[in-house]
Amino acid sequence: MGLVTRKNLFAIMGLCAMVGLLLLPIVMALPSPAIGEEAPAADAEKKEGDKVEKGRDVYYKTEGIVMGAPAPKTVDGPRDYPRYNFESRVLLWFANQQHLYYGSFVLAVPIFCMIIEFMGVVTKDKALAKRYDQLAYDFIKISLTAYSLTAVLGGILIFTFLTLYPAFFGYLSGIFRPVMHIYALMFVAESGTLYIYYYGWDKMKEGFLKWIHLSMSVVLNIIGTLLMFLANSWIGFMMSPAGVDEQGRFLGNIWHVIHTALWNPLNLHRILGNMAFGGGVVAAYAAYKFLASKTDEDRAHYDWMGYIAMALGVAFLIPLPFAGYWLMREVYAYRQQMGITLMGGLLAWLFIIQATMIGILFLSTNYYLWQAMGRMRGAEKYQRYIKYLVFLLACGYMVFITPHTMVMTPAELKAMGGQQHPVLGNYGVMSAKNGGINVIITTTVLSFVWYMRGNKVSTVSWAKFGNIFMGVFFACAYINIIGLAVYGYYIPANVRVGLSVPQVATTLSCLFFMFALNGVMMKGAKQMGPIEWGKISARSQYALIMLATAFTWMMGLMGYIRSSVRLFWHVNEIMRDNSPWAYTHTVGFAANMISFNVLFFWVSILFVFWLGSLAAKKAPVEAKAGVPGAVPQPAASH
Amino acid sequence: MKALMSLGALVGVLGLLLLGGMIFDVVPSNTVRLVEGYMPMQMLIEVGCYVAGFAGLSYMLSAMGMPMPRFWQGIGFWLFFMLYLKFRVYPPIPFSVRAMYGTVSMVAVFMWISASEEDWKKFKQPIMNVLDAQTGMNKMMRYLYLVLIPILVGGFSYNAMVPKSEEPVELRTVHPAPPASTKVHGKTYVLQTSQSPYRVNPEGKYDQEYSNANIVEQGMGRLMKPNANPWDDKNQGYLKYVKEGGEIFFQNCHFCHGDNLNGRGLHAFAFNPIPANFTDPGTIAQLQETFIFWRVSKGGIGLPNEGFPWASVMPPWEQHLTVDEIWKVILFEYWHTGYYPRTWD
Known part of the structure; x- marks a missing residue:
């Protein structure tokens, strides 16, 4: 017991030492703003009459006392860019x-x-x-x-x-x-x-x-x-x-x-x-x-x-x-x-x-x-539906990778009649791509749900209702994601950017709610096999x-x-x-x-x-x- | 279920016949029209229908005791998709994009046919049979492949390496990044913060929501909103400026950019690439109004390094138009296409 207590004590000391190490740099950093902000002010007071040069922060737009040298204006040569015979x-x-x-x-x-x-x-x-x-x-x-x-x-x-x-x-x-x-x-x-x-x-x-x-x-x-x-x-x-x-x-x-x-x-x-x-x-x-x-x-x-x-x-x-x-x-x-x-x-x-x-x-x-x-024994029942998941993934993927600026020969450009393809050009913009990636992620969530219930059969009394609810939830999620992607073409760009929020929320809802619901449904589920x-x-x-x-x-x-x-x-x-x-x-x-x-x-x-x-x-x-x-x-x- | 599958099979057969007709030029590609504005979803839905149709067809063939081997299902679907892209979608899709889609569909087919061990075995079986060559037919096939594959590889290599008279592929940057500011007629405009002086409400204040409410409707027809006809002589403010912009557009721009602003003007096809299509959601709808102001003012010769290979013959309109005229013509372009300039707030 004594040994254990000593061990505990050493362990606690070790942990404290680590926390101390963690805090050390922060403690050391504390004087830094003081040097940065107050010390020069004090100096400035001392040297009354001396001109203190001030500058304006390029990002924060606040004024501050200049404390460093300007960025060097480099020139190509051995002083600023010494080199081997290589890039x-x-x-x-x-x-x-x-x-x-x-x-x-x-x-x-x-x-x-x-x-x-x-x-x-x-x-x-x-x-x-x-x-x-x-x-x-x-x-x-x-x-x-x-x-x-x-x-x-x-x-x-x-x-x-x-x-x-x-x-x-x-x-x-x-x-x-x-x-x-x-x-x-x-x-x-x-x-x-x-x-x-x-x-x-x-x-x-x-x-x-x-x-x-x-x-x-x-x-x-x-x-x-x-x-x-x-x-x-x-x-x-x-x-x-x-x-x-x-x-x-x-x-x-x-x-x-x-x-x-x-x-x-x-x-x-x-x-x-x-x-x-x-x-x-x-x-x-x-x-x-x-x-x-x-x-x-x-x-x-x-x-x-x-x-x-x-x-x-x-x-x-x-x-x-x-x-x-x-x-x-x-x-x-x-x-x-x-x-x-x-x-x-x-x-x-x-x-x-x-x-x-x-x-x-x-x-x-x-x-x-x-x-x-x-x-997993019992997961065979999902196999025949995999082709539909493949279809969703492939469609989402193709939309997601369609370039806005297509690589083409001048002859192809002429045949197409312009830089933008009337069908595929629409896949090349953000609204479609957001839809594409969210379809892919939602399908991945669905695959995970299938995996988690692969060898199990739910035994809760409301299993049938639960399954239907999950199916409808996923269907609605897909409709919502794709619907918002299409709707994105009809609204201003700044509003369209905001559409990504409900799309993401839909995907994350599938992730959290469906995982949680699946977990509850599969609690105490009948195992078809290990x-x-x-x-x-x-x-x-x-x-x-x-x-x-x-x-x-x-x-x-x-x-x-x-x-x-x-x-x-x-x-x-x-x-x-x-x-x-x-x-x-x-x-x-x-x-x-x-x-x-x-x-x-x-x-x-x-x-x-x-x-x-x-x-x-x-x-x-x-x-x-x-x-x-x-x-x-x-x-x-x- | 059987009825549903039969319907699917019917759709599959009809679809295949239609596509076959398009491949052999018996049926024009636009027999089933790709409707402007709905094309992207139409294409995805069509492919979805084909997938459902093939599932139904496969089911029916199995029910009739003539199941289609998994190997041919996989190869067949991939070929179908490649032919669909080539012969159904118009205008023609550039090869680079078809190659990308072809690769994705090949990966998708692989994922499908190898998702389960049983399917994977079924798919591999014909290949293994040829490699094992236990029958005379398979032995002959193996020899045939031994000769054909190197010839094909050689043919592709030759084709790839042989000098062509065709112009090379260009990786063109359509919308290069703009500068932080631009100087037009002696005044500097910061692109991030400048605003059109004519996008105003009846009180004369900048108001994009007001102008957005008065643009033409999106979708087919692009109809004018009620009480928002710029050609009404009683108009003041925003709609009056739109009309003035329209006049400038039809005096200067429509020869190339077209009456419908779709890049198909009288002279459009004298240029390569043809002028920008403003009705496409990938052009002005993606950009800030100040970006357009910069591009119109500076034209093709004002493109930055990033705009390689500077393939634009647009004149620097600051040499022909005043600043006010440039802002007004941009106002008209957004009004006519039914798009809103991009903003960041």
Whole structure:
């Protein structure tokens, strides 16, 4: 007992230390506004008569005392743009993208761990709890090696900036000096917390200690999320600068510099994106292990792992298009020309590729779920209706990817009689596309509902009414989504933008109400047979790999689009890019570069997985206990 | 159920016959007209009817003891869809879009025929039979494929590589991003905040809701709203300006942009691409009024870098029209098409 108490005490101290680490940067940051806002005022009072130069914030339109140097006016040459005999931008692109991939992965996986560990703690079935716990442990193990690689890539990225873009990086670090220091400190806090969390897993396995361990994961994720927010403030500043005057001089308010027009939408979009990406990568890992498995037991474990990772990834994928929509809305609100360059102008074709990728994600998810129904006895009844879901998905997808600006030969243009096709041109605008993507997501929700009730027959007395209600609800949802998409053509654009709200609300209503209703209907349902984990088709696992690859490709693409929209600016409208590479790459070059980044990431992450498997081979036998499909084992006690 | 399926089968057969007629040019593509304004939904509904028809046809064939093999169902549906896009939809769809749709439909067919293990086996069976070549017929087919596939691949490669006299594909940016501001007749207009001085209510204040209430009706016919006839001499304010804009339009713009503002004027087909079709929801309906002001003022030569390959012969109208005339002609274009300029609030 005494030992346990001491353990508890140490654990609480550890948790307090983490919270302290979390608060440390905030405490350190507190004097910063004081320096930024009050100190100069005091100085100003002292030096009465001295002229204090004031500037006007380019975004907030407030006045502030000039506290920094103007943005450098760079010239092409070795001073501002030292280079190898190679395009510096491409080198930076590569370093940045790899760091972002790994960064996203190591930020997402601990969130999964937190969720899964929590599920393990609250579940009453001990065998299941142990399985969840083991799964969370497997997840964090995968991310640990990736974590060091993230730090290494971060170092490479900074060196690349310093050596190839010294003037730009000097300016950025001059503005963000306190933020960068806080970032570095938080990285230390993140590392410390992660290692305690990982190595303390076995020591804090049960009872009160388990809750402490779980709390550590919460702290870990808060630190990770704040880290990402800080990094986002840099890219937010580059796209939509604030807190500086027209010459780029810092006006003393660091919060204005961080809290730019696009910071919040970027934060939300990246959290969801990271989660979906992390889920995809873990699902692909599970798929790879499933395909390479030699025993039924292993196949069952990795089938289950793949399913959980996919479900978590997709749970964050579903709201992702809506977060993206908000981001784009804010971009348009910030600068109309930026929005048009993105979605109607120079980069519009990349958005069509993005739409294609989003479609692939949802199609892969649906396909996986249909395949997964194959390992349930009783799910056959849904098979004959799948063709109608395919029809809905394909129609939604085709509308979603129809380009507004079509690629055609001059002869085709002439035959068509104009730039806009009278039929397909209507699919190329936002109203139709909103309808398309909402139909796709609603169909995905329907596939999930079918999956959840695949091997079950509801036993509640109102089952028939419930089924009819669900059917009518989905039918009404489709009618509403498509009806609003059509109605969007008859109203002003600003009202049309607002139509996305009821469309999204319809989709989310299907998600929440139908999941909840299905859950109630299936409570105590008659089981037609168990889920035969491990007996899923190989095709389903390729769908998971496809899902992960599409995520990776899409992340690379969207990062490129977001960065390219600044066109020839390092910092939009403040600091001009005068390097020889201040032009937008062709779509083909960008696609090749993204593919190279994706390929490099997957090859390197396979190496990380391999390292992880080496560690697993040395792990004690106890750590491998509790695979699904095996006879449930009672939880081991310490 | 059987009656419903029979009806579906009938629809399927009729649809196939109709499409067959269109392919062999016996029946014109516009026998069943694609109605302007309803075309996009009409096309989706038509494809939906075909799907229902094929489901009915498949059911009936099975009921008659002549089930269609899954392999041919999959291949047949994909071929049908490609032919539908090629021969039914008019004007012709560019190849790039048909290729996109073709790929999506191929993926969709794959998802359908491999959704369950049983279906997937059925689909694979004919392919496996040819590969295994247990019968003389299959052996012959295998040899045939051995010869045909490389010839086809070679043919496609040759066709792709052979130099063509056709002009290359252009990835044209139809609506390039506008500048933040534009200078016309010595005055600078900020595109994000400028407003048309003629979009006003009877009190003379800028009022888009008022002008929106007086534009022609959307949909077929584009009828004028009651008491909103710009050619009524008693009009003052907004409707009077619309009329003045109309006069400017018919003196200067309609030769290219057409009487109906659909880009099919007298000289339209002398240009490639033909002038913008304002009745299309993808043109002025998508844009702020100030965007149009910028484009009309600066014309084709004023297109920014992003407007590559600058394929526009529109004159810079600031050299021929006053600022007021430009605003009025834009007012008329929105009034006539029944669209509203884009706003961001």
